Amino acid sequence: MRARGLTKRFGGFTAVDGVDFSIQAGEAFGFLGPNGAGKTSTMRMIACLSPISAGTLRVLGLDPMRDGPQIRSRIGLVPQEDTLDLELTVRDNLYLYGRYFGLPKKLLRERVDQLLEFARLSDRADERVEPLSGGMRRRLTIARALVSSPDLVILDEPTTGLDPQARHLLWDRLYRLKREGVTLVITTHYMDEAEQLCDRLVVMDAGRIAAAGSPRELIERWSTREVVELRFEPGGHEVQGEGLADLAERVEVLPDRLLLYTDEGDATLDAVQSRGASPIAALVRRSTLEDVFLHLTGRSLVD
Amino acid sequence: MSVSPPVSSGAAAPPRRSRTPPALRAYQYNLLAYKRTWRGSLTTTFLYPVLYLAAIGVGLGHLIDHGSKQAVDGVPYVWFLAPGLLAGTSMQIGANESTFPVMAGIKWLKTYFAMLATPLEVTDVLYGHLLWITTRVTTASAVFLAVMAAFHAVPSWWAVGAFPAAVLTGAAFAAPVMAFSATRETDRSFIVLYRFGVVPLFLFSGTFFPVALLPGWLQVVARCTPLYQGVSLCRGFVLGRPGGWDAVGHVAYLLAMLTAGTLAARVTYRRRLVQ
Numbered sequence: 001m002r003a004r005g006l007t008k009r010f011g012g013f014t015a016v017d018g019v020d021f022s023i024q025a026g027e028a029f030g031f032l033g034p035n036g037a038g039k040t041s042t043m044r045m046i047a048c049l050s051p052i053s054a055g056t057l058r059v060l061g062l063d064p065m066r067d068g069p070q071i072r073s074r075i076g077l078v079p080q081e082d083t084l085d086l087e088l089t090v091r092d093n094l095y096l097y098g099r100y101f102g103l104p105k106k107l108l109r110e111r112v113d114q115l116l117e118f119a120r121l122s123d124r125a126d127e128r129v130e131p132l133s134g135g136m137r138r139r140l141t142i143a144r145a146l147v148s149s150p151d152l153v154i155l156d157e158p159t160t161g162l163d164p165q166a167r168h169l170l171w172d173r174l175y176r177l178k179r180e181g182v183t184l185v186i187t188t189h190y191m192d193e194a195e196q197l198c199d200r201l202v203v204m205d206a207g208r209i210a211a212a213g214s215p216r217e218l219i220e221r222w223s224t225r226e227v228v229e230l231r232f233e234p235g236g237h238e239v240q241g242e243g244l245a246d247l248a249e250r251v252e253v254l255p256d257r258l259l260l261y262t263d264e265g266d267a268t269l270d271a272v273q274s275r276g277a278s279p280i281a282a283l284v285r286r287s288t289l290e291d292v293f294l295h296l297t298g299r300s301l302v303d
Numbered sequence: 304m305s306v307s308p309p310v311s312s313g314a315a316a317p318p319r320r321s322r323t324p325p326a327l328r329a330y331q332y333n334l335l336a337y338k339r340t341w342r343g344s345l346t347t348t349f350l351y352p353v354l355y356l357a358a359i360g361v362g363l364g365h366l367i368d369h370g371s372k373q374a375v376d377g378v379p380y381v382w383f384l385a386p387g388l389l390a391g392t393s394m395q396i397g398a399n400e401s402t403f404p405v406m407a408g409i410k411w412l413k414t415y416f417a418m419l420a421t422p423l424e425v426t427d428v429l430y431g432h433l434l435w436i437t438t439r440v441t442t443a444s445a446v447f448l449a450v451m452a453a454f455h456a457v458p459s460w461w462a463v464g465a466f467p468a469a470v471l472t473g474a475a476f477a478a479p480v481m482a483f484s485a486t487r488e489t490d491r492s493f494i495v496l497y498r499f500g501v502v503p504l505f506l507f508s509g510t511f512f513p514v515a516l517l518p519g520w521l522q523v524v525a526r527c528t529p530l531y532q533g534v535s536l537c538r539g540f541v542l543g544r545p546g547g548w549d550a551v552g553h554v555a556y557l558l559a560m561l562t563a564g565t566l567a568a569r570v571t572y573r574r575r576l577v578q
């Protein structure tokens with residue numbers, strides 16, 4: 001997949017502003033960014049659901065503007081909002097979706113059973129979707145996206161709103177897909193999700209790509225090895241930040257905490273304490289993608 | 304657990320596709336989904352005709368006929384009324400199925416969007432749904448004609464022609480109403496459409512009494528309404544006097560409405576579903 005100068009405008013508003021990226025077959029590729037960064041618009045263009053406004057885009061080597069149905073027949077889409085039919089059974093949802101792809105009934109029945117197993121929904125197969133939990137619905141949506149044995153699976157915020165247990169189960173399922181050689185394109189505003197799942201990713205902000213690379217590369221390039229997090233009395237972070245600025249390569253002042261970017265966290269924390277500063281709480285941790293994002297945009301991801 | 308995903312990697316042969324045309328695949332959704340609502344629809348398709356024909360056709364008809372067998376338009380009232388109700392019911396089902404279910408496809412269940420993420424195109428989604436609504440009208444019309452026969456309100460073999468006429472009437476309403484529904488943000492406008500569109504048409508298009516009884520200018524208006532075409536067609540067939548060029552005119556009117564409505568729906572569907 002290749003995009004050059006890919007742009008999406010809605011009236012006067014530019015949602016995606018000339019982005020370039022390419023994704024290899026078999027890769028897990030992430031779009032990381034806060035809400036409104038243009039991730040979903042990009043996904044919808046890739047899935048041939050939304051015409052591009054400018055630039056070029058090739059998906060599976062084809063042109064989305066011309067070969068929409070052909071591309072979509074090889075894509076599995078997990079949209080941000082579930083489009084399951086709540087009043088039909090779990091099984092019927094899978095079966096009908098497969099029929100949209102024109103899959104023969106016999107083949108489809110076998111595959112539906114496999115997918116129910118895969119999504120751990122076999123025991124709920126003949127119940128309606130409505131009473132299912134958010135995690136179960138999400139697994140069903142993912143299973144549904146796989147019904148056509150796609151080469152490319154697009155997941156738009158697959159785990160937003162799920163509890164940790166449900167997220168881990170979903171991640172496990174996505175790993176399995178990746179191992180099977182399916183190309184995954186994932187949008188998320190959770191940095192742990194991006195770090196766990198993505199081989200490479202781009203950080204998007206306000207319709208543009210702010211940085212690109214593997215999670216490791218991004219952290220190495222845009223952040224320090226470690227971070228010291230300090231919490232002071234409310235309102236004290238500004239003042240403390242100025243006083244401690246020379247102890248770290250960089251300081252970020254957040255409303256609720258102070259971040260000191262350094263390669264030697266423990267040493268920095270010792271230095272802070274020898275200055276007589278007394279934080280309510282202190283923590284040394286490794287840099288994450290969230291730090292990269294904070295550095296690139298000056299905002300935290302879940303704004 | 305060792306469950307692996309049932310996917311084929313890129314190198315595997317593409318799965319065999321069935322030859323079902325895309326619009327029919329969208330249609331299949333409605334067919335399967337209908338199994339959850341078919342009980343509710345029994346009221347409109349079966350009970351209403353019985354109630355209307357019993358209460359108004361037979362009950363009120365008794366007062367109107369005064370023992371005469373030629374009280375209205377030279378026939379018993381129930382003969383006059385039944386084909387009008389047939390066309391009126393087709394209109395109602397056509398309109399009904401093109402409002403709330405379309406909103407469900409766009410907003411409430413988002414089934415249209417589920418379809419569009421697959422190889423189906425906007426026109427497939429539209430035609431599949433329109434075909435389904437036509438199916439609903441078809442079964443309802445068949446039931447209605449059967450009920451009419453039970454009430455001895457089918458005096459002529461020509462009545463067979465009223466069946467396609469009723470189906471055409473329902474479809475002709477469905478298409479433009481679908482086009483309209485796809486432009487709406489909420490279901491409030493559907494109530495307005497009913498109050499100021501469907502109900503007045505049902506009452507004043509020659510369904511319950513001959514339009515000749517209306518004041519002069521209203522007669523002209525009534526004769527121009529779409530339901531009047533359907534009512535006249537059905538009544539002509541049921542009473543065994545289909546009428547030559549008039550009938551052709553009615554059919555042409557309804558076909559034009561179906562075509563224009565479908566073309567409009569293609570535009571509004573695309574505008575709403577592809578952004």
